[in-house]
Every structure is written in C-alpha cells, then in structure tokens.
Amino acid sequence: MRAADAGFGGVVEAVRDRLAREGTPPDPPAVAAAARAEGVVLGAADLLRLLDGVGAALTGAGRLQPLLEAPGTTDVLVNGGGAVWVDDGAGLRRADLSLAGEDEVRPLAVRLAAGAGRRLDEASPFVDARLPDGTRLHAVLPPLAPAGTHLSLRVPAVRRLGFDELERSGAVPPGFGPVLRAVVAGRLSLLVSGGTGTGKTTLLQALLGLVAPSERIVLVEDAGELRPEHPHVVHLEARHGNVEGRGAVGLDDLVRQALRMRPDRLVVGECRGAEVRDLLAALNTGHAGGAGTVHANTASDVPVRLHALAATAGVAPAVVDAQLLAGVDVVVHVDRRGGTRAVAEVGVVDRHDGRVGVVPAIVRGPAGACRASGFARLHDRLGPGTWTDGVPADLAADPAAHLEALP
Incomplete structure (x- = not known):
C-alpha cells in the first residue's frame, strides 16, 4: 500500500498509534520504520509531510495544528x-x-x-x-x-502590536491616541472593558508599552497573556490545584506578593469571577497608574458587571462602589463591529445621579473621537503635573492640552 492509496489522515493515525504503543519519539527514522511496518511506502516529500502530521498528533493539536x-x-x-x-x-x-x-x-x-x-x-x-x-x-x-x-x-499574537500600530490600523480611532497617551502619562488608573475577542488584552498591552522605561510593571494574571514591550516587567501567574485540589495559588496571594516587589504599576489581568475582588484591592493600594481588564457590554455597564462578579466573592455592592471610586479613574471600552476591533469610548468613574458610575468623556463618532458629558471631569484629572522620566515633553507639560482639539 502506498501513501497516495490510503487517506493520509489514516496513515498519520496508524503511525502515531504504533509510536505511542512502542514509546518511541517521532524522529525521522522511527516514523519511516513505523510507516513501513504499517505497509506504507513513502517518498521523501510524503515522509516530511508524515513527520509533521505525526508530530502534531502526538504533541500539538492534531489535525487542528495547521x-x-x-x-x-x-x-x-x-x-x-x-x-x-x-x-x-x-x-x-x-x-x-x-x-x-x-x-x-x-x-x-x-x-x-x-x-x-x-x-x-x-x-x-x-x-x-x-x-x-x-x-x-x-x-x-x-x-x-x-x-x-x-x-x-x-x-x-505572533508579535506584539505597539500603540503606534494600533493607531495606524484604526484600532485606536483618530483623536483617541493623544487622550490615551495622556491617561498613561498622567498615571490614571484604568480598566479596559469589552466583550470576548474585542482586543482588550491587545490594547492594554500596547498601553503598558507607553509606560516610562524607568518604571517597574508587575503583572498578576490567572493565565499569562500580557506581554508588553517594556524593559522592566515582572510576571506572576496563578497556579491551579493538583488532582487532589492542593497547591493552588490564587490571585489574592499573588497581589500580596506583588506589593512587596516594589511595583510602580500594578496590573491584574482579565477578571471573570470572584478575582474582581483582588483587582479592586490591587487598584486601591496607592500605586497610581494600575490597570486591568473586565468583560462588559459598554463602559457604563462596568459597575454593574463588577457588582455581579464581586457578589460571587461575598463583597457587597457598596464596597465595590467605594473601591471603584477610590481606585479607578478611567474606563476604556473596546468593541467589535464586523471584523473591526476599535476603542469606542473613554469614560470617567465618578458619582452620577447619586450613584457611582462611568460617565462618557470621549466617544467614537463618524470621524473619530468626540467630547461627551464627562469631558470636563477627564480634563480636570489630566491637569499639569510632573511625570516620570521618558514621558514626551508635551505630555509632561500638560496632558490635558491634547483634549482641547477634540470636537
């Protein structure tokens, strides 16, 4: 039997099973020998193809690997x-x-x-x-x-997209770039919100790449995804329990460890459940410029979403509101329309109508960023100040100045 006479997938499975039974690594001689034992005669091209297929079946994602x-x-x-x-x-x-x-x-x-x-x-x-x-x-x-x-x-991602690339691609629409750069330069604490696959991690990673090189970023994640382009990043990743449920190390433990590691920026990765308690705790430790991500349909839905997640950890809504108001300055919302992922809104966390909410400050219009009702509050939070080394001179002088050009 020749490889062309049989389904190639069947040949891969037969060779894979034989190697697995024998405990033989899938190197070229072993694969060729296993193929011959299965009655398959291979040319050089078919042998290379079979090597790739068997390797994927044994160690990769099988037929999904391509x-x-x-x-x-x-x-x-x-x-x-x-x-x-x-x-x-x-x-x-x-x-x-x-x-x-x-x-x-x-x-x-x-x-x-x-x-x-x-x-x-x-x-x-x-x-x-x-x-x-x-x-x-x-x-x-x-x-x-x-x-x-x-x-x-x-x-x-095969390569990390920088903030400049997100601007050029339209993922950061016209007018939003200077605002987000100012938020980072002004050391405002932020949450990136959005649905699944909208680019929350990509945007946060690019924003962290804007942090001054002299600052130390400590990342705390359940499953490591953030890889910012920055010279001083420390990664901490949670550990799940073994088969007996022992040995787990949660985000709460890692946040406590991170606080002892002299962070300038403390970042907690995506929150999907009770770990929101740890995210809010991290953003209330006095480390300005912290960040995290959370699933939400809109920026204004973020407080309600945090209430629901925190309830699974037994945290009352009033406590969530107090921590949100004290620890988070800005919510950056991203969405996906068709195949396009882009920043849709920058909102300010503030009291609104007697409740803690997210007030829209900059929203996406047909031509780019436009002012909204919370614009003045964002302007006030981005007042002139002295920032860390490495921040562009115009931002260091007056981050809020970039807002003036918005319609």
Whole structure:
C-alpha cells in the first residue's frame, strides 16, 4: 500500500498509534520504520509531510495544528460533533476541516489539557489553561455540553502590536491616541472593558508599552497573556490545584506578593469571577497608574458587571462602589463591529445621579473621537503635573492640552 492509496489522515493515525504503543519519539527514522511496518511506502516529500502530521498528533493539536499555524488565525473552535470554526481576523467562518466526532475531539481535548498540566475527565469536566506555546485552551465535556466535547483555542499574537500600530490600523480611532497617551502619562488608573475577542488584552498591552522605561510593571494574571514591550516587567501567574485540589495559588496571594516587589504599576489581568475582588484591592493600594481588564457590554455597564462578579466573592455592592471610586479613574471600552476591533469610548468613574458610575468623556463618532458629558471631569484629572522620566515633553507639560482639539 502506498501513501497516495490510503487517506493520509489514516496513515498519520496508524503511525502515531504504533509510536505511542512502542514509546518511541517521532524522529525521522522511527516514523519511516513505523510507516513501513504499517505497509506504507513513502517518498521523501510524503515522509516530511508524515513527520509533521505525526508530530502534531502526538504533541500539538492534531489535525487542528495547521489552522492554528495559519497566518492571522486568532481562534479555532470545535463544536460538539466535530464542526470546526476559525477566526482569522475577519470574524468566524466554517473551516473546510471537520473532526471525526466525539471519538476524535474528546481525546484531543484530554491530551491538550494534560499537556497544560490540567485534568479533564468526568470529575473535572471543564478546563481553562494555557498550553506550553502560549495558546489559550478551554474545553467542556458532556454532560455539561450535551452535543459532545467543545474545544476553544485562542492563538497568542505572533508579535506584539505597539500603540503606534494600533493607531495606524484604526484600532485606536483618530483623536483617541493623544487622550490615551495622556491617561498613561498622567498615571490614571484604568480598566479596559469589552466583550470576548474585542482586543482588550491587545490594547492594554500596547498601553503598558507607553509606560516610562524607568518604571517597574508587575503583572498578576490567572493565565499569562500580557506581554508588553517594556524593559522592566515582572510576571506572576496563578497556579491551579493538583488532582487532589492542593497547591493552588490564587490571585489574592499573588497581589500580596506583588506589593512587596516594589511595583510602580500594578496590573491584574482579565477578571471573570470572584478575582474582581483582588483587582479592586490591587487598584486601591496607592500605586497610581494600575490597570486591568473586565468583560462588559459598554463602559457604563462596568459597575454593574463588577457588582455581579464581586457578589460571587461575598463583597457587597457598596464596597465595590467605594473601591471603584477610590481606585479607578478611567474606563476604556473596546468593541467589535464586523471584523473591526476599535476603542469606542473613554469614560470617567465618578458619582452620577447619586450613584457611582462611568460617565462618557470621549466617544467614537463618524470621524473619530468626540467630547461627551464627562469631558470636563477627564480634563480636570489630566491637569499639569510632573511625570516620570521618558514621558514626551508635551505630555509632561500638560496632558490635558491634547483634549482641547477634540470636537
């Protein structure tokens, strides 16, 4: 039998299974020998292709690996039953590839979870982890997903986009750039809000790249995603418990450790649950210019969203409001319309109609940034001051001056 006579996927699976049974690493001689043992005769080109396929099947994402490696891919999703969807920057589309149902999807999910040091089985039917190459893994097993195992893979950016690049691409619309630069230079504490896949992490990473080189940034994350272009960054990452549930180190512990590491900017990564308590605590430690991200539909929804998340940690809404008002100056909201991700609003955290809320200061209009009702409050918070080394002279002299040109 020749490779061309059989489905190539079947050849890969047969060779993979043989190597797995024998405990042999997938090097070229071993793959060629396993192929011959399976009755497959290979030319040089087919052998190279088989090497890639077996390597992906044993250590990568199997037949999904080419999709993950394709230029521009941000997400690869597998629904119950094996249907595969891909987002390559223009929104989700159905991929030509389909996996062979639960018999292929579940073993792949279990193997990927094990590669991330996590357990995925009936006793632990979902997992959220980061693979060794930085890919974000999420998987859910039946019966939580009745149609079959669901697998979500988010691909890390190959290169980090700087703030200048976000401006040129339109992700930071005209007029927003100077305002956001001023927010960073003025050491205002901020939250980046938005939905899934809107570019919250990308924007925050670019903003942290604007921090003066003389400042020390300490990042605290559940799963490390932020990689700012900055000379002095310290990464702390939470650790989940082992199979017995022991050895876990949460964000609250890491925030306490971070405070002893002499941070100039303390940043807590994405909050999806009770860890919002730790985010608000971190932003109330007296370290100006802190930051974090949170899921929300609009900037004005951020307080309500924080209330809901904090309730899972037993924190009362009044406490959340007090911490939000004391610890957060600005909310930067990003959204996605069609295939375009961009900053939609900069709001100021303040009391409004007797309640703590986010008042729009700069909003996106047809031609770029426009003033809104909270503009004067943002202007006041960006008054003249003396900032740290490395800040552009015009910003250091008067960050608020950049707001004057906005319509």
